[in-house]
């Protein structure tokens with residue numbers, strides 16, 4: 001672990017003493033300078049060559065000084081300190097160039113976790129939330145999300161979250177063979193008291209750069225999840241993950257609507273079976289047409305498409321009178337073999353048509369230009 005040379009800026013004397021002792025007592029952290037006044041630190045802090053600046057932003061002025069700190073200390077990472085999580089402030093300071101946000105007072109463990117979480121890339125303010133909705137019943141969306149999550153992490157090398165918000169029938173835990181300590185119920189219940197660092201621990205790691213927040217353990221817990229807390233949780237998760245994939249139930253309920261509204265993109269997923277999928281897709285599209293930007297925001301995906309080729313894709317587009325963003329082949333055997341082994345299709349058979357289709361979709365998502373914040 002590298003050595004951190006810390007410049008601590010804190011306006012409150014008692015808090016300053018408390019945080020100083022935490023920094024001093026954390027292995028590999030050295031407190032090289034401290035200041036109660038941010039402007040003073042800006043002028044003099046450089047002589048100590050800090051590579052980590054902990055900047056109290058509860059003082060209104062310091063918030064505006066973030067940008068000047070970034071300019072004055074290009075070799076240092078800046079973590080904002082605040083006594084309370086505030087999504088708006090977090091967004092502002094990250095746009096100004098800070099790497100992350102830490103709630104004070106913090107412990108040694110939290111300080112280390114902050115460094116590990118925000119690392120070199122910092123809080124990913126350019127995060128993208130994608131909600132996967134199926135117009136009707138079984139659509140293959142859980143399979144798609146799980147595999148797409150892995151593919152996105154591999155392709156981008158950045159953090160990916162999967163959130164199971166299918167509160168009644170969520171099956172991500174089963175899919176990944178997890179017995180989660182904490183689920184969406186605890187995360188939304190505790191959200192008021194959480195910061196990004198502590199929220200991260202509610203997500204279970206399942207692969208490098210991929211974490212899952214599982215759904216409720218019992219369907220009756222679903223009503224404990226409020227749409228407001230859910231939206232707040234998504235907004236905090238944005239500072240931890242580059243891509244956030246949300247699995248929502250088929251029905252339009254307060255949570256699926258909240259998820260769709262909090263998302264940059266909504267994917268409507270429908271499985272080919274029985275022949276009504278075009279009709280269902282059209283009906284779902286109709287509902288989203290109320291959004292002014294629905295043509296960029298809403299995408300469609302068909303699964304179990306046979307034959308899975310461009311002609312079939314065009315045929316589906318004609319049927320629904322809307323572009324089809326991706327089609328996935330019928331690969332029941334591969335999907336169930338993967339499920340039985342607790343593994344992902346994209347991992348066991350990366351050359352399979354299913355894995356290739358998902359990879360293509362991942363490439364599309366990674367290649368998209370993103371608007372910041």
Ligand SMILES: Nc1ncnc2c1ncn2[C@@H]1O[C@H](COP(=O)(O)OP(=O)(O)O)[C@@H](O)[C@H]1O
Nearest residue numbers: 138139140141142143303304329330331332335
């Ligand atoms: N591309 C596919 N081809 C064939 N079968 C699939 C495919 N994707 C999923 N399935 C199967 O369809 C069923 C439902 O899949 P699942 O991903 O759980 O859908 P949902 O989350 O929409 O209910 C599962 O039995 C799964 O194995």
Ligand SMILES: [Mg+2]
Nearest residue numbers: 141142166171
């Ligand atoms: Mg599902």
